[in-house]
Amino acid sequence: MNKEDNETLCRVGKGTPMGELLRRYWIPAALSEDLPEPDCDPIRVRLLAQDFVAFRDSAGRVGILDELCPHRRASLVLGRTGHGGIECLYHGWRFSVQGKILQMANCDDEKLAERYRANAYPVHEVGGIIWVYLGPAQHQPAFPLHPWMEAAPEHRYTRIIASHSNFVQVMEGLLDSSHLGILHQDALPAGDGSQRYDHPGKTESFRYLTSLRAPKIEVHETSFGMYYAALRKVVHDGQPMVDTRLTAFVAPFTVYVAFDHGRVALTLIPVDDEHTYFYNITWEDERPINTEPYRSQIDLAGGTLPDVARRWGFARETHGQARTASRQNNWLQDRAAMRRGETYTGLPPFTAEDAAMTSSMGPISDRQELLVPADLAIVRMRRMMIEAARSVAAGGTPPGYETGQHPGDIVPWARKLSPGVDWRSMLPGMESVSA
Ligand code: FES
Ligand SMILES: [Fe+2]
Known part of the structure; x- marks a missing residue:
């Protein structure tokens, strides 16, 4: 196989042809048991050469966000779960599973809290597996029931x-x-x-x-x-x-x-x-x-x-x-x-x-x-x-x-x-x- 085909076949990062193809499917991110109960410890999930944080909120819903906090890029894997979301340790911003900002401890401007969001990805928990969709919203496929x-x-x-x-x-x-x-x-x-x-x-x-x-x-x-x-x-x-x-x-x-x-x-x-x-x-x-x-x-x-x-x-x-x-x-x-x-x-x-x-x-x-x-x-x-x-x-x-x-x-x-x-x-x- 020539080098160019081999690169196309194997590279999965964002923006690569194979990476973008794979992002058009629902992807297993972790086992349900990796997040055993509401507000349990969050975990780092690495998928397609991107890092994410996965957490289970107080209601038991799973959220998958970019690992780094959108404020000043501290890792949310170090964050605290509870009160309906995950809270960054650095300045206390708290995010819901949809990436909505629930609290901004170092900012009183509610308009900013409305305007800002964390990158959150669609999640489906089925068959003991947490699935995520990382592709463009307009191309999100139906969830395949295996x-x-x-x-x-x-x-x-x-x-x-x-x-x-x-x-x-x-x-x-x-x-x-x-x-x-x-x-x-x-x-x-x-x-x-x-x-x-x-x-x-x-x-x-x-x-x-x-x-x-x-x-x-x-x-x-x-x-x-x-x-x-x-x-x-x-x-x-x-x-x-x-x-x-x-x-x-x-x-x-x-x-x-x-x-x-x-x-x-x-x-x-x-x-x-x-x-x-x-x-x-x-x-x-x-x-x-x-x-x-x-x-x-x-x-x-x-x-x-x-x-x-x-x-x-x-x-x-x-x-x-x-x-x-x-x-x-x-x-x-x-x-x-x-x-x-x-x-x-x-x-x-x-x-x-x-x-x-x-x-x-x-x-x-x-x-x-x-x-x-x-x-x-x-x-x-x-x-x-x-x-x-x-x-x-x-x-x-x-x-x-x-x-x-x-x-x-x-x-x-x-x-x-x-x-x-x-x-x-x-x-x-x-x-x-x-x-
Ligand atoms: S870096 Fe996360 S709240 Fe500031
Ligand atoms: Fe084998």
Whole structure:
């Protein structure tokens, strides 16, 4: 990829083509539990290379304002919550969640209090996540109701994984079926079905990932992004079948993948050009997976148990701290365990493995690559995102759902199909933009 395209693809600051594209969508800013109660401590939120303060007011409403006070630029993250807003320590200006000035302790001129405002952004709190819209008011889109938002809180488990990489790099890992059976082979069932890790919802077809490592990738573009299928020729009950794993990419930053029981939505939120928060949302209709033992099972399978997340530095609390995984310590790889034949990667399964691969490329990969057919979905996503960013910069509309279409219609699956059955014919009623 040439340097100019790579810059367009990756830079997310205000005024950049990709940054402006992303600002046309509702964006997860934090978990609801990060602001656990009315008038709790405010938090700093960094999104798309901009800093904000998020707080919950006395009535429980969430406000997101520019971090720096509009008076003389002190940080509102140091401010006091209460009396219906957040109050700057420096001169006691107090702001509502809408940015209205409720008090100006060092000024008696009520007209100024009427005229001045803090920059406040529209907020929506749904599905245990605080969402914000950072784009131009006239382009604010309808709030998209994703299928997991309808699940009761006990049936939904959300984790945030912090990554020292540009968001596109992390997203590419989710559109890369061929790495699953190679990088993650320690955690997946072997060809004979035996496995070291249990996972609620892990399908039998996972074992094909480790034995058939060069899947055929096919892409079907839609108005919201694309579906892609990883096809592996298998023999099932003596019959030739095509193991088909369907993934949906919902522009600009969400990927849906399928399991037998639960489903997973993966949303990659750029903190800035070089850091990403990866919202991993698992939901399941039958079981209350947001309780034990399910949470620990999911964390074990995904490699996100709290002690691993803290030690490897993909927990938000420890991210970037000394002694967590980094280039300097080769991502805490255990060469001795590799030599003993206990592990292929020398890393905890899945998340630490992915984090090591994506951050070892450098925070923004130069994408001077030698690609193969297995990389097709990655190439198409990049092209789609660059085109969308340039189109929006030229006054076009961002990719989105068609009228009447709903994220709940997007149901990825993993199935074995008879040879000759076209997986595209089984998509849930989607109108394609191009075949
Ligand atoms: S800097 Fe915030 S009130 Fe003066
Ligand atoms: Fe991975």
